[in-house]
Amino acid sequence: MNLKLKIWRQPNAKAKGKFEVYHVENISPDTSFLEMLDILNINLINEGKEPVAFDHDCREGICGMCSLHINGHAHGPDTEITTCQLHMRKFKDGDTIVIEPWRSAAFPVIKDLVVDRTAFDKIL
Amino acid sequence: MLKIESKVPQGPIADKWTKYKGDIKIVSPANKRKLDIIIIGTGLGGASAASTLGELGYNVKVFCISDSPRRAHSIAAQGGINAAKNYQNDNDSVFRLFYDTIKGGDYRAREANVYRLAEVSNLIIDHCVAQGVPFAREYGGTLDNRSFGGAQVSRTFYARGQTGQQLLLGAYASLNRQIAKGSVKSYPRHEVLDVVIVDGKARGVITRNLVTGEIERHGAHAVVIASGGYGNVFFLSTNAMNSNGSSAWQAYKRGAAFANPCFTQIHPTCIPVHGTQQSKLTLMSESLRNDGRIWVPKKLEDVEALRTKKKKASDIPEEDRDYYLERRYPAFGNLVPRDVASRAAKERCDAGYGVNETGLAVFLDFKTAIDRLGEDVIKARYGNLFQMYEKITDTNPYKEPMMIYPAVHYTMGGLWVDYNLMTTVPGLYAIGEANFSDHGANRLGASALMQGLADGYFVLPYTIGDYLSHDIQTPKIDTTSKEFEEAEKAVKDKIAKLLSIKGSQPVDVIHKKLGNIMWDNVGMARTKESLTKAIEEIKALREEFWKDVKVTGANDEFNQELEKAIRLADFLELGELMAIDALNRNESCGGHFREEYQTPEGEALRDDENYAYVAIWEYKGENQQPELYKEDLKFEAIKVAQRNYKD
Incomplete structure (x- = not known):
């Protein structure tokens, strides 16, 4: 699959962010969404650019570390899953995918797609 | 010269822990308030230890690399937690759980620790039920069980396929209560990059704030490593992406011996x-x-x-x-x-x-x-x-x-600890997957949760008191001492070095190369040749890393590439020690399978004559062969036999 990605880039909490456009090619439909971002990041590093920061950890749908708004939906188009369990087979070749951090005052951006969720620990 | 003393108490195995608890010293509430403890990691071991020690009245600081303590990888444990409750009336007992665990570990674990683990297993279930952990129940309301590998009874308590998550939320809730009370201070998104030793005792840590990059010093009377295992040395594993062996590895380089590093569980x-x-x-x-x-x-x-x-x-x-x-x-x-x-x-x-x-x-x-x-x-x-x-x-x-x-799923090897769960560095403890003590050469399913919680809720809170009772006169640890100075500088120098290389290979590319070397040569089947080859290849890859790694960004920002590079630098050393240990162990046992040593049916062939010991490695400096010490394993309560799952 070949995809066009519009990704929110913001160096830190105080900086002003903006969307950047990237392209990834030859992505297998069995690749997970976060692996697709890994591939993009390796490409960016090889091109001498800053990789996209995003939170993730267990990558098996349980820890809650990954986040992301994908095409306007939290965790993307699939249901009952976290972003790490989203696979590229849910998209079509040639799609444009918009990837944003959570847009909420309670979760300020730390960098790119990473947000500060310590507010959760205060209410739990 | 290390002094290896297991400190296993005398007496019949069933009485050791009870008697020992009666013998060790305790700290009064007035003195507990003056004592600081640092805990690294917030999985089941770290969270249970931090909440319990906070409740006891110590001042606890707890560090985790995630954005919240509740994300630690214990959360991903699925199947369940063992306990010897015998609710199924299938003739289970503390002794049977102990026996199954020793046998499952292919007779390479320390008997007294395993017995204690089986003994406190029942307390864990009661404790967690009291916390409100929603274990699966029968229609009539009683707790349900299922079976796990290596057992012929049903002793595994579970909450669907999310047992780790529910147990962690229980421990996290207890921890949160202490955080709100002020007895525990939590530092999320903080990575511990070194352990500070003052006058031979663990007295603090150096951390990096993962959001700002700030390098910080924290002092304490004792330090507890609860940072899990090092399966990610293989790159591909069931561990979370950020799970790493770095705090344990830094402790090793500061003098804490590492035991049985080659014992890796392939699930x-x-x-x-x-x-x-x-x-x-x-x-x-x-x-x-x-x-x-x-x-x-x-x-x-x-x-x-x-x-x-x-x-x-x-x-x-x-x-x-x-x-x-x-x-x-x-x-x-x-x-x-x-x-x-x-x-x-x-x-x-x-x-x-x-x-x-x-x-x-x-x-x-x-x-x-x-x-x-x-x-x-x-x-x-x-x-x-x-x-x-x-x-x-x-x-x-x-x-x-x-x-x-x-x-690759779990590492049975880890920091060597005595019966008190203390490493060879006084005041430095290791609990849960980070230590080596309970699972021998192979861990049974549903025993990782049991061990993490046993260590954190029921063992460490007692044994650490014995150590700290001798430290009540020690004032707050001065973090301006030359030891802290030196450790902080070492961390900063290492980060500066990594950022200055500006080579051509992204961190993950080199990590995958390491993973391939490990899987092909130090994986499910090992030989003298494959291990010798691995040691050479890892050395070469390490050189390649320090010449050619490309770490983007700077230190004073949120920088995931730098985080990964720091962890990989440690994996590139740890992987070599795993191969060295596997090469030393000329037998097959549990997860360590040397192709040269197998029965005609292809089963692991132990050599109890020569290898019934814990291999304990002491760091001797960069690129130096580590020194091997041995803790002989003596089995008094059970008869050692060839494992037989056939009849």
């Missing part, structure tokens, strides 16, 4: 690798082996038909299926321990019977269970796992069997 039931761009392997809980049957075709032409998709699993008739675990191990069948099940899968795949395109997969089939119990029952037991499988593989496991293959 038999994971979703097979799909391609080179994969980042992570996903576990399918061992609990599935309660109702799933593992098989491959008997005929190679059926294998071919499966690989070319001319046939589906359901097209292959019963008589043409080889339920190889049931065939080889009639007494335990599909519930043999993990190392045995993994090797058996490898054996079938190596013989050409792997059922997917890569030839590295076997079936885990639920048809018999679904026919017997109905789909609803299976859904109630494993629904979330089936859903996870379908999301990842796009096949419905209610209709077609799962495809599984072994993957």
